Amino acid sequence: MTSSIPAVDSRMAKGSALQAVLLDMDGTLVDTEGIWWDAEVGIFADLGHVLAEEHREVVVGGPMSRSASYLIEATGADIPLAELTILLNARFAELIDGQVPMLPGARRLLAELAAHEIPTALVSASHRSVIDRVLRSVGAEYFHLTVAGDEVARTKPHPDPYLLAATGLGADPARCVVIEDTHTGVAAAEAAGCQVLAVPSVVPIDPAPTRTVVRSLEEVDLPFLHTLVTARG
Incomplete structure (x- = not known):
């Protein structure tokens, strides 16, 4: 364990109800929302x-x-949805060829969760092919499981992806912290009954009874995540 990973107070860890941490990918861990828009x-x-x-x-x-x-309807573009989806995924893959930029605090937080053996899942609306490509840079070893948007019947804003992740980790959704950057992801996590930590990227997100908002993952560590669930309990 390196000095960059803070120790967790043993009394707090034993008393905490935290069972798992579920993280979004685009705009939360990696700086790719702008790349998707490009x-x-x-x-x-x-x-x-x-x-x-x-x-x-x-x-x-x-x-x-x-x-x-939505973009087809908004622009009137003459292209089938299936074809557009293929084109967008391919263009995104071209744009991220090489190293994917991590957001501030993301790699340190993942290392901390791994060092303390916290069950962790990556839950994204992106397709499996995109997730696997991004994980080459982020590190698949940080996650006990990953859930892609094309692997569930209903993806975000529906609760299904987060419920699937919690079940896969053997965790109670109410004792999971979800880290998200968008209203769509927050809605999915709250519908699943999880405690939400929002780190807004493009659109502002307001605090709520089951939602804490921070400016950056640099403000987040494992002791802080423990307090979110214990406070709710």
Whole structure:
């Protein structure tokens, strides 16, 4: 264990109700929300359409099917949803070729969770092919399991992905902390009955009884995550 990983007070750890930490990917751990937007802007430019900034706030954090459907409807682009989905995933993969930028505090937090053997899952609306590509940079070893948007019948904002992750880790959703950056992800986590820690990326998120908001993962460590669940209990 390195000096960058804070020790957890044994009394607090034993008294904590925290069973697992479930993390979103895009905009939460990796700085890819802007890359997704660049992919969308580029593809629609190829189709002869200009995406306005107002569209970005609608599609951020959304599952591919919802975001792509919205953009087709908003622009009137003549392209089937299935084809657009393939193009967007391929363009994103091209843009992240190489190292994916981690957000401040993300790698340190993942290392801390791993060092203290906290059950951890990556829960994303992105497709499996995208998640696996990003994990080459982030490190698949940090996660006990991963859930992709194309592996569930209903992805975010529905609770299904987080319920699946909690079940896979053998955890009670009410004793899980979910870390998210968008309203879509927050809605999914709250619907699953989890405690939510929001780190807004593109669109502001307000605090709520089951939701704590911070500016950056640099403000988050394991003792803080423990207190979120014990306070709720």
